[in-house]
Amino acid sequence: MARDAVAEIKARLDIVDVVGGYVTLQRAGRGHRTLCPFHSEKTPSFNVSQDKQAWYCFGCQEGGDMFTFVQKVEHADFRAALEMLAEKAGVELEAEAQSGERRGAARRRKRTLEINARAAAFFEHVLWSSPAGEDGRTLLAARGVDEGRARTFGIGFAPAGGGGEDALSRYLKERAGATADEIVDAGVAHHARGGRLRDRFRHRLVFPIREERGEVIAFGARALGDDVPKYLNSPETSVYHKGSALFGIDLARAAMHDRRVALIVEGYFDVMAAHVAGVPNVVASSGTALTREQAKVLSRHADSVVLCFDGDEAGRAAASRA
Numbered sequence: 326m327a328r329d330a331v332a333e334i335k336a337r338l339d340i341v342d343v344v345g346g347y348v349t350l351q352r353a354g355r356g357h358r359t360l361c362p363f364h365s366e367k368t369p370s371f372n373v374s375q376d377k378q379a380w381y382c383f384g385c386q387e388g389g390d391m392f393t394f395v396q397k398v399e400h401a402d403f404r405a406a407l408e409m410l411a412e413k414a415g416v417e418l419e420a421e422a423q424s425g426e427r428r429g430a431a432r433r434r435k436r437t438l439e440i441n442a443r444a445a446a447f448f449e450h451v452l453w454s455s456p457a458g459e460d461g462r463t464l465l466a467a468r469g470v471d472e473g474r475a476r477t478f479g480i481g482f483a484p485a486g487g488g489g490e491d492a493l494s495r496y497l498k499e500r501a502g503a504t505a506d507e508i509v510d511a512g513v514a515h516h517a518r519g520g521r522l523r524d525r526f527r528h529r530l531v532f533p534i535r536e537e538r539g540e541v542i543a544f545g546a547r548a549l550g551d552d553v554p555k556y557l558n559s560p561e562t563s564v565y566h567k568g569s570a571l572f573g574i575d576l577a578r579a580a581m582h583d584r585r586v587a588l589i590v591e592g593y594f595d596v597m598a599a600h601v602a603g604v605p606n607v608v609a610s611s612g613t614a615l616t617r618e619q620a621k622v623l624s625r626h627a628d629s630v631v632l633c634f635d636g637d638e639a640g641r642a643a644a645s646r647a
């Protein structure tokens with residue numbers, strides 16, 4: 326049964342697209358080539374053959390099909406790789422292969438990602454196209470971030486929300502067909518008295534936290550003025566695990582592959598400042614330490630990480646193997 330799904334997925338997906346979702350492939354003769362994502366090297370020895378639908382690294386002396394590639398690059402077992410590729414291919418895994426609980430969880434994750442995407446679009450619209458976004462535009466300008474740069478990062482603004490403090494929740498219900506529970510599951514609002522929803526982020530500059538392929542998994546929101554807390558994040562949800570998320574990873578990925586080094590900074594503005602300075606291989610850990618999970622994510626893209634945190638120990642920089 327799993328075998329049929331494997332065959333169907335292989336028929337629908339091209340290994341060049343699957344691998345190309347993680348690394349930048351260059352045409353080389355009849356195949357494609359790139360620097361190996363699994364070992365450190367200066368000249369590309371990682372090959373992908375479209376004809377054979379296979380990959381092989383002459384450095385690692387290892388190869389396989391799209392399933393072994395995804396298992397290796399995602400540090401996933403076969404089952405997890407199967408589910409990821411099935412979703413990408415639009416192949417429905419048979420009922421007995423996926424328990425009802427797993428199906429429910431997958432549906433919830435998908436819905437949360439959809440709601441996050443709609444919320445991000447709402448915040449961005451408020452920032453650039455509404456009078457309510459003026460404070461956000463002023464803060465960005467004061468920090469030297471122009472509109473083009475801000476749009477690259479998807480920066481937005483959460484309005485105060487009006488009397489009900491529920492501007493986003495109303496938008497998601499009316500325009501995205503979201504239910505109250507789905508909105509709360511996504512972490513962008515919570516239940517308030519009288520069956521109402523109250524937006525989590527109000528009168529804040531909002532930074533979408535995206536995963537490697539650019540899907541919005543959470544938000545970090547900075548208060549204006551002296552409101553506390555200064556930074557407020559989404560709670561842990563079905564798609565957001567604070568310990569493994571890295572702000573800017575989607576934009577830093579290619580440069581990290583290129584330079585094999587990842588720079589870690591503390592805050593969202595530090596990442597944008599690095600991009601302005603022409604240093605794109607930068608992510609923010611949103612904390613003062615790099616977690617084991619974050620290091621694991623980075624190890625897929627770089628050989629070493631450099632921590633560039635200021636704060637208590639000014640200018641402290643530590644380098645370690647990712």
Ligand SMILES: [Zn+2]
Pocket residue numbers: 361362363364371382383384385386
């Ligand atoms: Zn290799």
